Amino acid sequence: MSLLSPAVFILPTLTGALLLHLVWPERKISLLFFKAFLGIGIGLGISSLLYFLYMLLFAGQHWFIFVQIAIVIGLLIAVVWVERKRGGLSLPRWNLTRAQNIFLGIALVIFVISLLSTISYLLRRKQGDWDAWMMYNRSALFVYRGQSNWVAASFSHQMDPIFHPDYPLLLAMNTAWGWQAVGSETPRIPMTQSALFAIACIGILVSALASTKSLGQAALGLIILWGTPTLVNEGAREMADLPLAFFILATGILIYFYVIHQKPALIALAGLTAGLAAWTKNEGSLFVVSAGIAIAVAFLFGNNPELATKQEKTVTSRLGGVVMKFRNSALPVLFRFVLGLAFPLAIVIGFKLFLAPPSDVLSSGPTRSIQQILELPRHLEILQFLGRELFYFGGWTSLIGILPILIIYLLLFRAPVNKEQRPAYIAGITMLAVQLLGDYGVYLITPYDLTWHLSYSIERIVLQVFPLIAFLILSATQIPENIFRSKPLNKDGN
Amino acid sequence: MWRRYIQVFAIILLAGFSVYSSFQYWAAIRRNLDPAFVINDPQSKWEKRILAINLPSNIGNEIGYVADWDINPNSDPIGQDEEYVLTQYTLAPLIVKRGSGYEWIVGNLTLPQTNDWLNQNFKGADIHYYGWGIYLIHRVKP
Numbered sequence: 143m144s145l146l147s148p149a150v151f152i153l154p155t156l157t158g159a160l161l162l163h164l165v166w167p168e169r170k171i172s173l174l175f176f177k178a179f180l181g182i183g184i185g186l187g188i189s190s191l192l193y194f195l196y197m198l199l200f201a202g203q204h205w206f207i208f209v210q211i212a213i214v215i216g217l218l219i220a221v222v223w224v225e226r227k228r229g230g231l232s233l234p235r236w237n238l239t240r241a242q243n244i245f246l247g248i249a250l251v252i253f254v255i256s257l258l259s260t261i262s263y264l265l266r267r268k269q270g271d272w273d274a275w276m277m278y279n280r281s282a283l284f285v286y287r288g289q290s291n292w293v294a295a296s297f298s299h300q301m302d303p304i305f306h307p308d309y310p311l312l313l314a315m316n317t318a319w320g321w322q323a324v325g326s327e328t329p330r331i332p333m334t335q336s337a338l339f340a341i342a343c344i345g346i347l348v349s350a351l352a353s354t355k356s357l358g359q360a361a362l363g364l365i366i367l368w369g370t371p372t373l374v375n376e377g378a379r380e381m382a383d384l385p386l387a388f389f390i391l392a393t394g395i396l397i398y399f400y401v402i403h404q405k406p407a408l409i410a411l412a413g414l415t416a417g418l419a420a421w422t423k424n425e426g427s428l429f430v431v432s433a434g435i436a437i438a439v440a441f442l443f444g445n446n447p448e449l450a451t452k453q454e455k456t457v458t459s460r461l462g463g464v465v466m467k468f469r470n471s472a473l474p475v476l477f478r479f480v481l482g483l484a485f486p487l488a489i490v491i492g493f494k495l496f497l498a499p500p501s502d503v504l505s506s507g508p509t510r511s512i513q514q515i516l517e518l519p520r521h522l523e524i525l526q527f528l529g530r531e532l533f534y535f536g537g538w539t540s541l542i543g544i545l546p547i548l549i550i551y552l553l554l555f556r557a558p559v560n561k562e563q564r565p566a567y568i569a570g571i572t573m574l575a576v577q578l579l580g581d582y583g584v585y586l587i588t589p590y591d592l593t594w595h596l597s598y599s600i601e602r603i604v605l606q607v608f609p610l611i612a613f614l615i616l617s618a619t620q621i622p623e624n625i626f627r628s629k630p631l632n633k634d635g636n
Numbered sequence: 637m638w639r640r641y642i643q644v645f646a647i648i649l650l651a652g653f654s655v656y657s658s659f660q661y662w663a664a665i666r667r668n669l670d671p672a673f674v675i676n677d678p679q680s681k682w683e684k685r686i687l688a689i690n691l692p693s694n695i696g697n698e699i700g701y702v703a704d705w706d707i708n709p710n711s712d713p714i715g716q717d718e719e720y721v722l723t724q725y726t727l728a729p730l731i732v733k734r735g736s737g738y739e740w741i742v743g744n745l746t747l748p749q750t751n752d753w754l755n756q757n758f759k760g761a762d763i764h765y766y767g768w769g770i771y772l773i774h775r776v777k778p
Contacts, residue, residue, distance in 0.1 A: 245651070248651050248654075248655060251655060251658075252654055252655060252658045255655075255658040255659060255662050256658055256661075256662070258662055259658070259661050259662045259665050262662070262665045262666060263665055266665070266668065266676045266677065267676065267677055267678075268677055268679070268680065269677070269679035269680070269725075272718065272721065275679055275721055275722060275725040276721045276724075276725070279725070280724065280725045280728055283725065283728035283729065284728050284729045287728060287729045288728075288729040291729070292729070294697075295697065295728075295729040295731070296729070298697070298731055300697075300698055300731050300733060301731050302724070302732075302733060302734065304717075304721070305721075305724060362647075362650075362651075365650070365651050365654045365655075366650070366654060368658070369653070369654025369655065369657055369658050370654075370657070371657055371658070371660070371661035374658075374661060375661070537657065537661065538653060538654075538657045539653070539657070547650065547653075550646075551646065551650065554639075554642065554643055554646055555643060555646075555647075620643075622647055625640070625643045625644055625647060626644065
């Protein structure tokens with residue numbers, strides 16, 4: 143049983159990784175790692191969506207595992223077919239500098255310690271933490287034990303709203319089919335899923351930085367991200383905040399890669415990850431809006447003016463120029479984004495419209511919400527909590543958190559940003575800004591006691607965007623190899 | 637040149653702090669790893685109490701839940717909340733509703749005045765006690 147539980151997640155991981163390789167057959171070694179780690183999250187997302195559809199159609203029947211096996215076999219055949227004419231994979235020669243060796247060594251120490259912390263925490267609280275019992279694992283129990291009656295039981299309006307039956311089902315569906323696959327309600331299934339998301343989150347950050355910057359910067363990414371106790375802690379709590387952080391980070395990185403590689407599939411994948419964010423947690427639906435706005439803004443205002451089309455240059459009115467540019471630059475990118483978003487978002491919308499009870503956040507009603515928005519002390523309290531959290535976030539020291547340290551790091555190590563890469567940063571910063579503004583709005587209209595709501599959730603709100611902040615800062619700073627070397631490295635790392 | 641020294645110092649400091657905070661966190665987790673520690677695995681501990689209840693098979697989809705907070709609204713709200721959540725978790729897919737207006741009710745009652753309160757509010761009901769303050773109350777239909 144102990145090995146079977148992690149093993150059931152091999153199928154969705156393979157599904158995700160193979161699907162990614164099929165739509166983006168890049169073979170650079172760091173990108174293969176990136177696809178493997180991203181494949182964990184995308185695979186878990188897809189398997190959850192499929193199991194949700196399966197349970198709507200075939201509740202009470204136990205052959206979902208065969209659906210997964212068939213998908214993996216189909217994807218494997220497709221990948222082998224695509225790869226058959228390409229030569230063997232050539233591994234890079236590892237000529238590591240002394241600085242790289244030191245940074246990789248430190249990263250390895252932190253990886254091992256933090257992994258031990260995660261495992262220790264998981265073993266100590268096998269069923270996760272409060273929100274896991276209240277929402278995600280509880281919801282999985284309703285699906286698994288309810289079987290053919292799961293819809294009526296899971297979304298009953300009789301259920302106490304504190305159990306949030308309106309919450310999306312990514313984690314719950316995976317836990318339920320995992321139990322189905324191993325034939326028992328073992329806590330190892332949600333434990334493994336939680337740990338997988340934690341490792342995948344670190345993995346995509348590290349492999350993306352290894353691809354776009356250097357091995358040293360990738361190691362530094364791990365040192366910062368998994369040296370942050372709050373993040374390590376969340377990775378073991380079996381809650382949805384770290385999976386959401388994973389999908390937010392993945393969307394940001396995929397947009398970044400789209401700007402660099404100009405492969406349309408990447409922006410569709412960004413749409414998919416944004417949609418999976420919406421299937422993970424209610425804040426994920428806000429993130430879909432954030433990502434959409436970010437893409438529109440980035441490709442409208444961020445493109446290199448030298449690349450503007452002749453048609454755009456000849457348009458005399460300013461508004462006409464903006465409209466033309468939106469049509470030519472932003473709209474095609476948005477279209478591909480929506481294409482990737484369509485499947486998960488359709489399920490989220492269907493779930494919200496036809497199954498889930500109304501969300502408690504909007505239960506204040508318009509009149510009371512407007513009254514709350516107009517109360518100045520509420521604004522001050524939210525800003526005070528948010529400011530404090532941004533300053534102390536991470537559990538590094540009691541004096542200062544990781545975010546101000548990263549800002550100081552950016553000021554000390556900032557590197558010039560290529561004009562071509564500007565849309566990626568504009569997209570990332572816009573996503574973060576809109577997301578935090580949306581969260582701010584939710585606090586304004588919350589029906590709960592504001593102080594309680596802020597104390598209970600503000601750390602996790604910052605956690606959701608922290609990996610993307612770290613990625614953007616590390617992407618915009620010098621690589622450590624250059625700091626510890628008299629002659630800067632060239633593009634090939636020599 | 638000075639900028640470079642500052643950069644080298646800053647990067648070493650950053651890596652050092654990260655290692656330190658990782659060790660600190662791991663040490664804190666290890667300290668609390670004792671399974672007897674009160675916050676460890678509360679779900680399993682609570683499950684043992686709730687699963688001791690002998691629920692009949694024809695109980696329906698919903699069950700009531702009364703606890704110390706119904707006797708004294710000020711009694712440990714966080715602990716009461718946690719036990720309610722864990723009860724719902726354990727009894728899923730039964731829906732556990734706060735209140736006494738149900739045929740079957742789980743009681744989680746530990747205050748000294750429990751017996752008086754039960755006699756006052758559940759006259760004529762079948763009441764079974766399972767230890768640890770856990771009751772199953774069956775309102776017998778007239």
